[in-house]
Amino acid sequence: MMHGCVVLVLPCLLALGVLQSRALHVEVKDDANKTCIFASLMVNFTVHYETNTNDTNVSFSLPDNNVTLDKSICGSESVGSLLWIHFGSGHSWILNFTRNATVYRGSAITFTYNLSDSHLFPDAKSNGTLTRVSNVDVPPAVPLNTMYMCNSVDVVTATDVVQTLWDVTLQAFVENGTIGSNASQCEADTPVTPVVPVSTIYPPTAAPIADEPITGNYSFSSGNMSLLATMGLQLNISQASNKTTWITINIDPNNTSVTGTCDNDTATLRLNSNNTRFLSFIFAVRKNNFYLKEVNVSLLSFLNGSAFSDGNGNLSYWETSLGSSYMCNSEQRLQVTDSFLLNTFNLRVQPFLVVDGKFSTAEECFADFDLGFLIPIAVGIALGFLVILVFISYLIGRKKSHTGYQSV
Numbered sequence: 001m002m003h004g005c006v007v008l009v010l011p012c013l014l015a016l017g018v019l020q021s022r023a024l025h026v027e028v029k030d031d032a033n034k035t036c037i038f039a040s041l042m043v044n045f046t047v048h049y050e051t052n053t054n055d056t057n058v059s060f061s062l063p064d065n066n067v068t069l070d071k072s073i074c075g076s077e078s079v080g081s082l083l084w085i086h087f088g089s090g091h092s093w094i095l096n097f098t099r100n101a102t103v104y105r106g107s108a109i110t111f112t113y114n115l116s117d118s119h120l121f122p123d124a125k126s127n128g129t130l131t132r133v134s135n136v137d138v139p140p141a142v143p144l145n146t147m148y149m150c151n152s153v154d155v156v157t158a159t160d161v162v163q164t165l166w167d168v169t170l171q172a173f174v175e176n177g178t179i180g181s182n183a184s185q186c187e188a189d190t191p192v193t194p195v196v197p198v199s200t201i202y203p204p205t206a207a208p209i210a211d212e213p214i215t216g217n218y219s220f221s222s223g224n225m226s227l228l229a230t231m232g233l234q235l236n237i238s239q240a241s242n243k244t245t246w247i248t249i250n251i252d253p254n255n256t257s258v259t260g261t262c263d264n265d266t267a268t269l270r271l272n273s274n275n276t277r278f279l280s281f282i283f284a285v286r287k288n289n290f291y292l293k294e295v296n297v298s299l300l301s302f303l304n305g306s307a308f309s310d311g312n313g314n315l316s317y318w319e320t321s322l323g324s325s326y327m328c329n330s331e332q333r334l335q336v337t338d339s340f341l342l343n344t345f346n347l348r349v350q351p352f353l354v355v356d357g358k359f360s361t362a363e364e365c366f367a368d369f370d371l372g373f374l375i376p377i378a379v380g381i382a383l384g385f386l387v388i389l390v391f392i393s394y395l396i397g398r399k400k401s402h403t404g405y406q407s408v
């Protein structure tokens with residue numbers, strides 16, 4: 001029995017600050033329980049309606065949990081795909097996807113709202129349900145098996161309704177349940193200046209010259225599970241085949257959005273910064289431990305403007321007992337590939353079995369222990385042995401001389 005990120009109750013959500021608006025994260029599964037639609041998004045609605053005395057506007061957000069996806073359809077090349085989100089008292093939000101042999105796109109958003117929900121629409125004159133269809137291009141044509149990402153705001157209008165979408169990550173027609181490691185960033189998020197915060201030349205084993213990254217809180221909840229992570233992250237990347245030139249990129253938590261998935265025995269943390277398409281961490285479980293199994297990175301643009309993607313799905317870092325968290329305050333250098341090193345600072349992670357939204361006991365990395373303190377202890381132990389040795393010699397000597405005396 002492997003329970004993943006475990007049940008959080010409301011006070012813990014408060015403690016985590018989850019009640020700030022968070023992206024809704026959902027995955028539609030096919031008959032074989034494989035993900036066919038992956039979506040993480042934020043939507044604000046402003047609805048104009050008639051009350052018993054006047055006309056008014058209300059604003060609310062798509063909730064970040066407690067939604068159902070009942071009527072969603074995985075679709076195929078001939079049948080479109082539907083992401084059908086039911087929320088609150090009889091409201092729904094549907095995104096239609098279509099595809100051909102090479103690309104998929106979102107073509108329409110259908111928003112249905114129930115005016116008899118007096119919580120959202122106080123004092124509404126009508127108690128009926130209204131449906132508004134907007135033709136959209138969200139996502140625009142994206143190659144199959146590629147994730148679409150857009151942090152920028154997109155406004156969709158219809159009669160009486162304005163919808164604001166942002167922090168959108170979408171992929172429909174996901175093949176084999178494997179979310180694409182390629183990503184396509186929307187045009188509005190560009191132009192992105194080439195990523196050259198610090199450009200320096202040093203061998204990967206030398207200390208970085210760059211500033212330490214800001215420690216960020218990258219925790220998130222998905223359904224009733226959550227993953228906790230705080231760390232400072234620095235990427236060291238080399239494109240030169242001889243690996244002599246490295247660039248260093250610090251992940252800025254203030255410009256990073258967090259998505260992810262929590263399962264009983266796998267958890268994914270995906271960071272989407274404005275200078276990276278994404279940086280993802282996949283945690284797995286083996287025996288009674290969890291460990292970091294996979295790290296992938298994809299940069300929007302590199303030194304000379306070209307893209308860079310790299311990763312390794314065969315790692316084995318941070319191994320820790322399930323039910324504990326892993327901590328390493330010291331700088332840690334993880335070799336992901338020949339061209340990609342990940343440095344972490346002030347790290348603490350717990351991908352599974354989070355209770356009450358708080359880190360469990362930490363298992364700390366070796367580097368955090370200052371071995372200097374061992375020297376006095378070693379000296380103390382040696383001295384202790386010496387004293388005992390002298391004492392024993394004394395006793396033996398005394399006994400011998402005593403015996404000797406008697407036998408004479």
Ligand SMILES: *[C@@H]1O[C@H](CO)[C@@H](O)[C@H](O)[C@H]1NC(C)=O
Pocket residue numbers: 001002003004263264
């Ligand atoms: C997770 O574990 C629980 C209890 O062991 C089980 O009921 C549930 O089906 C598991 N979920 C998945 C996705 O394996």
Ligand SMILES: *[C@@H]1O[C@H](CO)[C@@H](O)[C@H](O)[C@H]1NC(C)=O
Pocket residue numbers: 031032033
């Ligand atoms: C898919 O998961 C559901 C519950 O989450 C379970 O009832 C069903 O048997 C699973 N189907 C397969 C094919 O694993």
Ligand SMILES: *[C@@H]1O[C@H](CO)[C@@H](O)[C@H](O)[C@H]1NC(C)=O
Pocket residue numbers: 021044059060061153164166
């Ligand atoms: C969405 O709505 C929330 C609160 O209603 C507000 O704080 C936030 O600024 C809005 N975001 C956008 C992008 O409109």
Ligand SMILES: *[C@@H]1O[C@H](CO)[C@@H](O)[C@H](O)[C@H]1NC(C)=O
Pocket residue numbers: 051053054055056057123
């Ligand atoms: C409409 O009336 C309600 C009270 O019924 C009031 O709260 C609201 O501010 C009014 N809206 C406008 C736009 O006048």
Ligand SMILES: *[C@@H]1O[C@H](CO)[C@@H](O)[C@H](O)[C@H]1NC(C)=O
Pocket residue numbers: 066087088089090
């Ligand atoms: C979830 O939403 C339903 C309505 O769709 C509501 O009745 C229920 O109280 C909500 N549950 C929580 C925990 O918010």
Ligand SMILES: *[C@@H]1O[C@H](CO)[C@@H](O)[C@H](O)[C@H]1NC(C)=O
Pocket residue numbers: 080082096107108109110133
């Ligand atoms: C969305 O797809 C469904 C099912 O294919 C279809 O019935 C509906 O008309 C589509 N909606 C729009 C607005 O295209």
Ligand SMILES: *[C@@H]1O[C@H](CO)[C@@H](O)[C@H](O)[C@H]1NC(C)=O
Pocket residue numbers: 100101102103141
């Ligand atoms: C698929 O659609 C895209 C854009 O609509 C188009 O450029 C492309 O040629 C189409 N591919 C095929 C195989 O029909």
Ligand SMILES: *[C@@H]1O[C@H](CO)[C@@H](O)[C@H](O)[C@H]1NC(C)=O
Pocket residue numbers: 116127128
């Ligand atoms: C909705 O309003 C109509 C008339 O305005 C009324 O006959 C009906 O009973 C109402 N239904 C509900 C569920 O309140």
Ligand SMILES: *[C@@H]1O[C@H](CO)[C@@H](O)[C@H](O)[C@H]1NC(C)=O
Pocket residue numbers: 145175176178
């Ligand atoms: C899906 O699986 C099929 C058969 O195993 C394979 O040919 C195909 O490349 C896979 N697609 C992806 C995107 O992994």
Ligand SMILES: *[C@@H]1O[C@H](CO)[C@@H](O)[C@H](O)[C@H]1NC(C)=O
Pocket residue numbers: 240241242243244
């Ligand atoms: C390494 O390759 C870069 C270009 O790829 C080149 O400029 C540099 O001189 C090379 N360094 C060595 C030591 O070969």
Ligand SMILES: *[C@@H]1O[C@H](CO)[C@@H](O)[C@H](O)[C@H]1NC(C)=O
Pocket residue numbers: 254
């Ligand atoms: C980033 O966030 C930290 C802490 O939340 C704050 O101290 C700092 O000023 C922020 N930096 C920028 C550039 O907004």
Ligand SMILES: *[C@@H]1O[C@H](CO)[C@@H](O)[C@H](O)[C@H]1NC(C)=O
Pocket residue numbers: 192193194195255274275
């Ligand atoms: C990321 O956003 C921050 C603040 O919005 C900006 O200062 C910085 O230049 C951006 N970085 C890139 C690579 O766009």
